[in-house]
């Protein structure tokens with residue numbers, strides 16, 4: 228009796244071991260990983276037939292002043308955000324206008340003054356304010372200069388008094404019910420005297436201000452049948468686009484714009500050979516070599532962060548760190564690391580993509596670097612071509628079931644020849660994830676689909692330092708495209724410029740904080756891989772939204788809807804109850820996320 232019981236126990240223990248062993252085996256070889264077909268999957272090129280078209284009858288006029296550097300910069304910002312938000316718009320260089328201004332603007336529903344100089348309008352300024360009184364919507368797109376025209380109309384904007392000196396703006400705070408991410412103050416690096424210093428009356432609603440609350444940065448004020456919005460924020464850079472676009476959303480009672488709705492985290496150079504490099508700070512903090520540090524500390528920590536924040540990483544493969552750019556390109560024979568890290572990443576739900584045969588950007592000898600990055604150029608087109616061919620062979624031999632479609636250029640550098648080569652010769656590459664903000668040599672992108680069908684999915688912020696500039700850039704993009712896109716490298720821990728001396732614990736805490744900020748600011752944002760982000764961008768560019776706002780409801784139609792689409796809706800007057808043909812989620816007091824699943828959606832306004 229006793230013997231049989233003992234025997235059964237032993238069998239159970241043996242089964243337990245077999246089970247654990249099998250699970251480990253499955254995890255290592257990657258059986259658990261299955262691709263998902265869904266409304267996030269990449270589409271074939273022929274499905275994308277529209278390029279950020281607008282179906283709306285409502286029109287906007289952007290007025291700017293040629294020769295004024297600030298106005299020219301402002302025009303660039305507004306042109307792109309209006310295109311992305313699908314606001315049909317014309318630009319008018321004020322110096323070239325020969326018609327009566329009221330005749331011109333009467334054809335438009337809204338006007339953006341992308342210039343500071345109101346004097347140029349002369350006496351016509353009263354025609355502009357008269358048009359607002361009749362129901363027009365006017366956005367002062369950048370802070371106006373103090374001038375007699377400004378003084379003349381300032382009471383209509385709600386200005387009680389204004390100082391002759393401009394206010395220095397060192398930070399940005401959104402009111403809670405206005406922008407996403409309003410829970411924080413966003414410091415601005417290198418702030419200067421750039422905003423009007425004003426006192427407002429009680430009819431003006433302030434939406435954003437400085438942390439000390441002395442400078443209103445965005446406000447709105449109804450004027451007779453129309454509305455003024457003032458964006459008293461003068462830094463007209465790409466990084467701050469979402470601040471300008473959010474101000475624009477305040478003009479109408481209800482404003483709807485399509486968004487990408489995606490949060491993606493990329494791991495560049497992962498998997499890759501364990502880099503040579505100075506492990507000084509790793510040794511200081513962990514008393515171990517780089518390889519041990521990666522496998523025992525960094526990667527388990529990254530996996531834990533991913534679990535905590537619901538992130539599925541997109542890893543970008545480097546085959547070798549040899550910098551050969553001529554002759555025969557030798558295959559990397561030591562693949563154990565790739566299997567180990569690659570499968571763990573895939574099993575966590577992540578995805579793999581291409582970074583390079585080596586870390587030399589796809590540039591030929593005609594490419595001129597503006598900064599010294601220490602890279603070689605490729606000997607000829609054929610060798611550059613064979614490097615990508617070898618990378619694809621290497622990657623697919625190890626991960627035959629993984630469909631890889633994302634390419635990340637080494638150091639975000641990609642020459643026109645390299646770019647064309649990817650589009651023409653490598654149909655496997657469907658999406659390029661380079662960089663959003665401009666740099667000296669970088670391949671800078673917008674969220675769009677290029678003419679050759681490649682999806683451009685720029686990364687917005689990077690690394691583990693996550694300084695104030697990155698924070699406010701992330702904040703702005705969250706509000707413009709409802710997107711978050713971050714990348715980092717395992718070798719950030721070896722490079723002082725990327726925070727190596729701070730140590731991994733500090734960088735990890737920063738990352739955790741940033742990921743938590745995304746979770747908190749955009750609870751409902753989709754966590755996607757790189758190829759899913761590209762699928763989201765394809766659907767986004769294809770939309771042709773048009774909407775009609777009635778007293779009780781809003782009807783939204785979209786001729787470009789593929790399967791589902793996302794919109795942010797700003798409701799400035801009254802709330803929204805629910806939607807037919809879609810799902811409505813309230814994000815804050817005035818902002819809603821709509822998932823449209825039908826080309827016609829009816830949104831019910833609150834009574």
Ligand SMILES: [Zn+2]
Nearest residue numbers: 495496637638
């Ligand atoms: Zn890299």
